[in-house]
Amino acid sequence: MWDTSRDYRFKVADKSISLFLKAVESGSLRGQWNKKLAVQMADEIKKVLQSLIYSYLEPKELTSAPEMRLIKEKGENIIEALGGEGWAELFLKEAEDKEKTEENIARIKFFLNTILKLKERIMLGKILDPIIGVDVVVGEVMSSTKHPRANRLQICNVNIGDRSIKVVTNDLKVKMGDHVAVVLLPPQNFMGITSEGMFLGTEGVLRNVKGEIGGLPKNIPLESLNEARKIVEKFIEGK
Known part of the structure; x- marks a missing residue:
């Protein structure tokens, strides 16, 4: 049961x-x-x-x-x-x-x-894991521009197969054409720009992720999911 x-x-x-x-x-x-x-x-x-x-x-x-x-x-x-x-x-x-x-x-x-x-x-x-409550998919960065109000943030438009989403990241090395692992999270506003997800990574964003666009990423480090797990749990708790 x-x-x-x-x-x-x-x-x-x-x-x-x-x-x-x-x-x-x-x-x-x-x-x-x-x-x-x-x-x-x-x-x-x-x-x-x-x-x-x-x-x-x-x-x-x-x-x-x-x-x-x-x-x-x-x-x-x-x-x-x-x-x-x-x-x-x-x-x-x-x-x-x-x-x-x-x-x-x-x-x-x-x-x-x-x-x-x-x-x-x-x-x-x-599966009894917070990450199963949201989607983790392969995305392709279609554009990457500086945040108009924060020099240390970038705004990326990302193709996830059935649609495109906006992701705000502090990794300034992310560029057009990168294949990334994206977790779709409750939207968060970063100084006027709404981010619909988060790139996965450990020391910087994973930028050469294998898998079909919109599908599950292959062979990503399990520890790259830790921050997303925390965000999901906080969302459930209403924080």
Whole structure:
């Protein structure tokens, strides 16, 4: 019997709902969208998650449970409520405070990625590790520029297969074309720039990571995951 109440995949998913609600209630998302429906769907996802958290089902049973299909369907309903596939661009177009809007868009994207890919993480089996609650993928750095307000930080646009994300790093050696291991984390604001993840590394960023773009990185040092584990645990604890 698998102790689903201790499964970090469910813990992160549950906490991501609060992050989503904080974003949609912020007042920075302007335009024509169905806020009431988005909030309703998020509340319903939370209820379904709670039933799974205390189900004590084996991972294989969880992946075939009707609740998993419900979670995905309600996540897709939220996308429609936000304005469809191009919802983020619509919010940016109407933004009065671009930096705040970008931060809240990143929060919503983290929530949606966490919810919509929950089944894929569960399929990885019995793993009791904070890192399993988020995605670790291979990315390709598409551009790297200096942070406008911090000389010791760089802003990288990173292709992770199905989309691109923004990562703020203090490793100034990261450059266009580098293949990196990226962990998708709850967004963090660095002096006006929102970072959607963190590059993995021990003494500097790993810049020649093997694996397909968007897939799991191969043969990365296990110790490179330590900082990400701490961040995930703090997120769950609400810190």
